[in-house]
Amino acid sequence: METASPSTSRPPRTLALLAVAAGLVLTTSGCGGSAAASEDDTFVFATGKDISCLDPHVNGDMPQASIAANYLDSLVSQDSEGAIHPWLATDWSVSEDGLTYTFTVRDDVWFTDGTKLTAEAVKANLDHMIDPDTQSGTAGGYLKPYVGTEVVDETTAVVTLNRPYAAFLEVLAQPFLGIESPEALKRPQAENCNSPVGTGPYRIVDYVPQSKVSLVRNEDYNSAPPFAQHEGPAHIEKIEWRIVPEDSTRYGLLRAGQVDALDLMPSVHFDEAEADPNVELILQDRPGNPTNLILNTTRAPFDDVDVRKAFLRSAYVDAGINSVYFGTVTRAGGPLSSTTGFYSPDFEHVYDPDPDEAARLLDEAGWTGRDDEGYRVKDGRRLTVHFPYTPGAWPTAHQALVTQIQATAKKAGFEVLIENGDGATVSELGNNFEYDLRADYWNTNTADVLRIVFSSEYTESAGFVPNGSGFRNPELDGILNDALATDDPSEREDLYYQAQQIVSDSALQLPLYNQASQVALRSDRYGNLTLEPSLSLPYLYDVTAVDSE
Amino acid sequence: MSTQSLDSLSAAPRTTATAGTAGKVIAKRAAGSLFVLWAAVTLTFFVLRLTPGDPITAILGGAGSSPSAETVAAVRAEYGLDQPVLVQYLSYLGNLLTGDFGVSYIFKVPVLEIIGPQILPTLQLAGLALVFAWVIALAFTLLTVGRGRVLDGAGRAVEVFFASLPQFWVGIMLAVVFAVTLGWFPVAGNDGVRSLVLPALSLAVPLAGFIAQVTRSSFEDALAQPFVLSARARGLSDTAVRITHALRHAILPGLTLSAWAVGSLVSSAVVAEIIFARPGLGRSLVDAIVNRDLPITLAVVFLIAAVYILVNLVVDVLYRVVDPRTNPKGSAA
Numbered sequence: 001m002e003t004a005s006p007s008t009s010r011p012p013r014t015l016a017l018l019a020v021a022a023g024l025v026l027t028t029s030g031c032g033g034s035a036a037a038s039e040d041d042t043f044v045f046a047t048g049k050d051i052s053c054l055d056p057h058v059n060g061d062m063p064q065a066s067i068a069a070n071y072l073d074s075l076v077s078q079d080s081e082g083a084i085h086p087w088l089a090t091d092w093s094v095s096e097d098g099l100t101y102t103f104t105v106r107d108d109v110w111f112t113d114g115t116k117l118t119a120e121a122v123k124a125n126l127d128h129m130i131d132p133d134t135q136s137g138t139a140g141g142y143l144k145p146y147v148g149t150e151v152v153d154e155t156t157a158v159v160t161l162n163r164p165y166a167a168f169l170e171v172l173a174q175p176f177l178g179i180e181s182p183e184a185l186k187r188p189q190a191e192n193c194n195s196p197v198g199t200g201p202y203r204i205v206d207y208v209p210q211s212k213v214s215l216v217r218n219e220d221y222n223s224a225p226p227f228a229q230h231e232g233p234a235h236i237e238k239i240e241w242r243i244v245p246e247d248s249t250r251y252g253l254l255r256a257g258q259v260d261a262l263d264l265m266p267s268v269h270f271d272e273a274e275a276d277p278n279v280e281l282i283l284q285d286r287p288g289n290p291t292n293l294i295l296n297t298t299r300a301p302f303d304d305v306d307v308r309k310a311f312l313r314s315a316y317v318d319a320g321i322n323s324v325y326f327g328t329v330t331r332a333g334g335p336l337s338s339t340t341g342f343y344s345p346d347f348e349h350v351y352d353p354d355p356d357e358a359a360r361l362l363d364e365a366g367w368t369g370r371d372d373e374g375y376r377v378k379d380g381r382r383l384t385v386h387f388p389y390t391p392g393a394w395p396t397a398h399q400a401l402v403t404q405i406q407a408t409a410k411k412a413g414f415e416v417l418i419e420n421g422d423g424a425t426v427s428e429l430g431n432n433f434e435y436d437l438r439a440d441y442w443n444t445n446t447a448d449v450l451r452i453v454f455s456s457e458y459t460e461s462a463g464f465v466p467n468g469s470g471f472r473n474p475e476l477d478g479i480l481n482d483a484l485a486t487d488d489p490s491e492r493e494d495l496y497y498q499a500q501q502i503v504s505d506s507a508l509q510l511p512l513y514n515q516a517s518q519v520a521l522r523s524d525r526y527g528n529l530t531l532e533p534s535l536s537l538p539y540l541y542d543v544t545a546v547d548s549e
Numbered sequence: 550m551s552t553q554s555l556d557s558l559s560a561a562p563r564t565t566a567t568a569g570t571a572g573k574v575i576a577k578r579a580a581g582s583l584f585v586l587w588a589a590v591t592l593t594f595f596v597l598r599l600t601p602g603d604p605i606t607a608i609l610g611g612a613g614s615s616p617s618a619e620t621v622a623a624v625r626a627e628y629g630l631d632q633p634v635l636v637q638y639l640s641y642l643g644n645l646l647t648g649d650f651g652v653s654y655i656f657k658v659p660v661l662e663i664i665g666p667q668i669l670p671t672l673q674l675a676g677l678a679l680v681f682a683w684v685i686a687l688a689f690t691l692l693t694v695g696r697g698r699v700l701d702g703a704g705r706a707v708e709v710f711f712a713s714l715p716q717f718w719v720g721i722m723l724a725v726v727f728a729v730t731l732g733w734f735p736v737a738g739n740d741g742v743r744s745l746v747l748p749a750l751s752l753a754v755p756l757a758g759f760i761a762q763v764t765r766s767s768f769e770d771a772l773a774q775p776f777v778l779s780a781r782a783r784g785l786s787d788t789a790v791r792i793t794h795a796l797r798h799a800i801l802p803g804l805t806l807s808a809w810a811v812g813s814l815v816s817s818a819v820v821a822e823i824i825f826a827r828p829g830l831g832r833s834l835v836d837a838i839v840n841r842d843l844p845i846t847l848a849v850v851f852l853i854a855a856v857y858i859l860v861n862l863v864v865d866v867l868y869r870v871v872d873p874r875t876n877p878k879g880s881a882a
Contacts, residue, residue: 046826050836052655059609059655132623135657137609137616144617190658209656209663210828211739244737244826248721252729253736253826392839424841427606452615464606466615 041237043526043543046244046253048264053193054207056176057129060138062443062535065175066263067213067241069537072178072198075103075122076169077225078445078534082287082341084169085226088117088179088199098164098485103157109223111181112203122157123149124182134189137464142171142444164485166492167448170341173534174445199223201234201541213241227533229542236526236543251520254279260526263538265518267328267397273520280523284536285514287340289442289453290332291398292509293387293405298433298470301367301383308507310361311385312351314412320404321513324397329513335450335503337514339536342447342496347504358412367413376413384415387437388426394439401512402439431465438468441515445534447496451480454503469508476502582858589854590847594641597843598634604841605630608654628654641847650851651844655837660848664833668852670739671829674752674821675814677745679807681753685711686761690799691791694768708765711758716817720751720824737826748821756810760803768799801872808864812857 049063056068077087089103109117129139130146145161145168152158161168171177184197194207201224202215217237224231242259244250247266251273253259265273265281273279295302295311302308318331332338333348362368362376362383369377376383387406391399406416416437421429429435442449452458455477458467476499483495503509517536521529525546532539608624609616616624625631629640644651650660693704727747728736735744771777772795780790819831830849837845 053657058657130617132617132619133627135609135616135620135624135627137620140617140620141615190652190662193657208666208828210667210832211826242738242826246824246826249724249737249824249826252724256729256732256736258736258738422839424603424606424839425601428601428603431603431606458615461615461618461621464609464615 041545042240043236043238043261043540044240044242044259045538045540046242046250046259046262048245048247048250048262050210050243050245051213053189054204054213055180055189055192055196056178057125057134057136057139057180058189058193060136060141060176062537065535066537068175068178068198069532069535070239070540071196071200071202071204071215072175072180073109073200073223073225074175074178074534075105075172077227078170078173079227080533082170082445084173087173087225088223089122092169094487098166098487099161101159101161101168102152103159105155105157106223107155109199110220111184111197111199112218113181113184113197115181115183117179117199118154119151119157121179121182122159123151124185125177125179126159128180128185129177139176142167142174142177163481166484166487167446170446170448170534171444175532175535175537202239210243212243215239215241224541225532228539229528229530234541234543236540236545239540254520254522257522259522261519261521261529261538263517263519265328265520267325267395270326270328278522278524280521280527280529282519282521282529282531282538283516284531285330285337285339285516286443286536287446287449288337288444288515289335289440289449289509290337290514291441291512292332292439293402293437293512294440294453294468294509295507296433296436296438296468296470297506297508299436301385302436304365305507306361306365307367307383309351310358310365310412311409311414312507312510313354313358313361314409314414315405315510316353316408317401317405317510317512318353320401320408324400324404325513328518329516332511332514334511335454335500335509336447339514340445340447340449342493344497344500346497347500350504351507351510353408355412362413370413373415374410374413375415382415383413384417385409385436386417386419386434387439388419388421388429388435389439390423390426391420393423398439405510427464430468431461433465433470440468440509442466443515443535447492447499448480448484450496450499450503451484454499454508455480471506471508473502473506578862585858586851586854589850590642590645591638593847593850594638594843595634597838597841597846598637604628604654604843608840628652645851650848653837653845654842655840655845660844663845664830664848664852667829667833670827671815671818671822671831672856673745674749674818674827674829675811677749678752678756678814678821679811681749682756682760682810683803683807685753685757686764686803687796687800689757689761690764690768691796694765695772704761704765708758708761711754712762713758714755716751716755716820717824719754720748720821723747723751724824737824739827744825744827748825748827751821751824752814752818756814760806760810763802763806764799767802768795771795771798774798797871801868804864804867804871808857808861811860812853815853815856 047063047066051063051067052059052061054064054067056064073088075087075089077085079085088109089105092101092103094101103122105117105119105122111117126143126146126149128134129136130143134140145163145165147160147162150158178198181197184192195204201218201221203218204213205216206214215238217234219233221233244253250262251266251269254262273281295308297303321329321331335347336343367376367378367383371377371382389402402418406418409416430438442453452466454467454469454471456472459465459470459472479495479499483492486492517531517538519529519538526543527546528542528544530539530542531537605621605624609620629637652658653660653663656663689704689708693700724736724747728734734747738744777790777795816831816834818829819835821827822829822832830852833845834849837849
C-alpha cells in the first residue's frame with residue numbers, strides 16, 4: 001500500500017547539498033562507537049518517518065506496518081516467491097465459489113496480555129479493520145469484499161466475502177492485517193494506539209510520539225513464521241525504535257555508534273556505507289506498483305493515447321535515475337515491480353526513450369505546430385501538462401528526477417508545469433482529476449494492485465482515488481476480476497499477463513523506479529537482520545549480537 | 550529573523566500598559582492577553598479551514614490508502630467535518646473554554662496527551678538557546694566594542710556572519726563536528742543536558758549575532774555618555790565601567806528583542822527538533838499543519854501565544870529592574 005503520505009516535514013532542498021557536504025567531511029573518518037553491542041542488550045533502530053498510531057489497523061501508513069512486523073503475527077505468511085503458508089492459522093479451505101474461507105487457528109498461542117488466541121480473534125480483528133470507527137484506510141481498504149466471520153468453535157472461523165477475492169490470503173499476510181488481542185481491541189482507541197497487543201516476538205512497553213517506541217522480548221514466543229530462521233524467543237532482549245526524520249542525522253547516529261540500524265538509508269551516503277566494513281546494507285525492492293507518474297486520461301491532452309505514448313517516449317528516466325539516485329534504486333519499466341507475484345519482464349522496455357518516435361506520435365495526434373518557445377501547438381493551444389506535486393512528501397532525489405523529466409519532455413515539445421502544493425491540496429486535486437500528471441506508488445504484496453491502480457472500480461473514492469489515470473476499460477476490469485475468482489496459479493499468471501499487456505499498451509503510467517526497503521546495519525555488532533517477505537519490512541526477530549556468535 | 554529596523558528599539562519604556570495604577574495595569578494586561586489568545590486561535594482556525602485540501606486523506610493513512618465510503622463518512626462525523634465551518638468554530642471555542650483541546654486527527658488521542666510531554670523539552674531548548682545567545686552576544690560586545698578599529702571590525706563582521714547563518718546549516722555542522730567526528734555529544738535524542746547542548750547552540754548562534762548587533766550600537770552610545778566619562782574620572786577601571794555602567798544601558802534593546810526571540814524560538818525550534826530528532830512543539834506544529842491536524846495545530850498556536858504573553862510580562866518586570874527610569878520611585882542613574 002501507500003503512496004507517499006504527507007506526514008513528515010522535510011527540510012528544503014539545500015539540505016541535500018549540505019548532507020553531501022557533511023558526508024564528505026564524514027568520509028575522512030571511520031565508524032565510531034565501540035564494536036561491542038550496546039550494553040544491556042538493547043538493539044536501537046532508527047526509523048526515518050514518524051509513526052502515528054501504533055495499531056496498524058488504524059490509518060495505515062508504512063511506518064506502522066514496519067513496527068507491527070516485530071510485535072504482531074499474521075494469520076498466514078508469504079514466502080519470497082509470493083506463495084502462502086500457515087502462520088497463526090494452521091490450515092484453511094476455500095469454498096468452490098471463492099466466497100467462504102474456513103480457517104483453523106493454533107490452540108497453543110497466547111497474546112502478551114495473557115489471553116489465549118482463539119477463532120474469536122479472527123472475527124474480532126477483521127471486524128475491527130472493517131469498522132468505520134477504526135478509521136482504517138489500508139487494512140479496511142483491502143477488506144472491502146468482507147461480509148463477516150462466524151466462529152464455529154475454539155479454533156475454527158468461517159470468513160464470508162461478497163465476491164471471489166483470490167488476493168485475500170496475500171493481503172492477510174501483511175503486517176497491516178496483523179492479529180491483535182481481542183481483549184486489547186475492546187479498550188478505547190487512544191489506549192490501543194499507544195499499547196496494542198499481539199502474539200509476536202516482542203511486545204510494546206512504551207511509546208513517546210515523535211521520539212521512540214520501546215519493546216521487550218516476548219519470552220513465551222512460540223509462533224515463529226516459516227520464513228524465520230529460528231523458533232522460540234528472539235535473540236535480542238530489548239528494542240528501542242527511535243524516530244529520526246532527518247537523513248544526515250540518522251546516518252550520523254549510525255556512524256557514531258549510537259544506533260545499530262536505520263531504514264530509509266539516504267542515497268547520498270550509499271558509497272560511503274558500502275565502503276565501510278562495519279556497515280552492511282540490506283536492500284530489497286518492494287512488491288506492488290513502482291514509483292511512477294500516472295497520466296490522467298480523463299481530459300486533454302492525455303485523453304489521446306498517442307500523446308501519452310509520446311510523453312513516455314520523451315522521458316529519459318534511466319539517465320535521470322543514475323544522476324540523482326547514484327544507482328541506489330532499480331529502474332522499473334512495467335506496471336508491476338519485479339518482486340511482485342505474476343510480474344512479467346516483457347513490459348520493461350516498451351517505452352524506452354525515442355525522440356523521433358515521440359515527434360511522429362505528436363504529429364499524428366495533430367500537435368503539429370510549434371510556438372516561439374518550442375512547445376507543440378494544436379488549434380492555437382500549447383501542449384501543457386499540469387503536474388500538482390508535494391515536494392515535502394518525496395525524497396529530494398525524486399524532486400530532482402521530476403525536474404529532469406520536465407526538461408526532457410520540453411525537448412519533445414511538452415510544457416510540464418510542476419505546481420507545488422501541500423499534501424492535502426494536491427490530493428484534493430487528485431481526487432477530482434484536476435491534473436495531467438500525478439506522482440504515485442502503491443506497495444502491496446499482490447498483483448491485484450493492478451485492480452487497485454487501473455480498474456474502473458477505483459476511479460472513485462470518498463477518501464483517495466487510487467486509479468489516478470481515470471482509465472475505465474471493461475475488458476481490463478473483467479480480466480482482473482477473473483484473476484480473483486481463481487486460485488489456480490497458472491490461470492492467474494495468464495490473466496495477470498493479459499492485464500499487464502493492456503495497461504502497457506494504454507500508456508497509463510511513466511514507471512520510474514522500484515520502491516525499496518533500504519536498511520543499514522552495524523555489522524560489527526549485529527547480524528541476521530532480514531526483511532520480512534510480504535512488504536520487505538525490517539524484521540528483527542532473527543537478529544543476533546556478533547559477540548554471542 | 551525579523552527585519553524591523555533596529556533604530557526603533559530605543560530604550561524608552563516599552564508599553565503604555567506600564568503606566569497607571571497596579572490594578573488598572575493588571576486588568577488591562579489580562580484583557581489584552583485574552584484577546585491575543587483568542588485572535589491567534591481564531592485566525593489559525595479559519596486560515597487552516599479555508600485553505601484547500603481535505604484532512605480526510607491524511608487522517609486515513611496518507612495518499613496510498615483506499616478507505617471505504619462508510620469509513621470516510623465516519624471520520625467526517627467523528628471530527629465534525631461535515632458541519633458548517635462556523636458551527637465547527639463555535640464548538641471548538643466552546644470546548645476550549647472548558648479546557649478541552651479535542652482529539653488529534655492523526656494520533657487519535659487527546660491533544661494534551663501528545664503535546665503535553667513536548668512542552669518542557671521545547672521550553673528547555675528555547676530557554677537554553679536564549680541563554681547561549683546572550684552569553685555569546687555579551688562576550689562579543691564586552692570584548693570588542695570600543696577596543697580599537699581592528700577588534701571592532703572583527704566583532705561586527707562575526708556578528709553579521711552569525712546573524713545570517715541558517716539554523717539548519719549550523720545544526721548539521723555542529724552535529725558533524727562535535728557529535729559524529731569528535732563524539733563529545735550525542736548525535737541526536739533527548740536524554741539529559743548533554744543532548745540539549747548542540748540543538749540549543751544551533752538556534753543560539755544566529756540569534757546571538759542578532760542580539761549582539763543591537764547591543765553593540767547601544768553599548769557604543771552608552772560609552773559615549775557623560776556618566777561614563779564621569780565614572781572614568783572617578784578612577785573606575787575600564788572593565789568596571791563597562792560592566793556596571795554601560796552594560797545596563799546596552800542590554801535594554803536586547804531585552805526587548807528577547808521577548809520576541811522566545812516566541813520565535815519556540816516556533817522555530819522545529820529546525821533543531823528535526824535535525825537532532827527531539828520531540829517538541831515546533832515539530833508537532835509543522836507536522837500538524839501538513840496533515841491538517843487542526844486540534845494539534847490550534848493547541849500549539851495557543852501555547853506559543855501564551856508563552857509569548859508570559860515572556861513579555863517577565864521582560865516588562867526585568868525592564869523596571871534594569872532601567873530605574875521606568876520606575877516612578879527609582880532614582881536617576
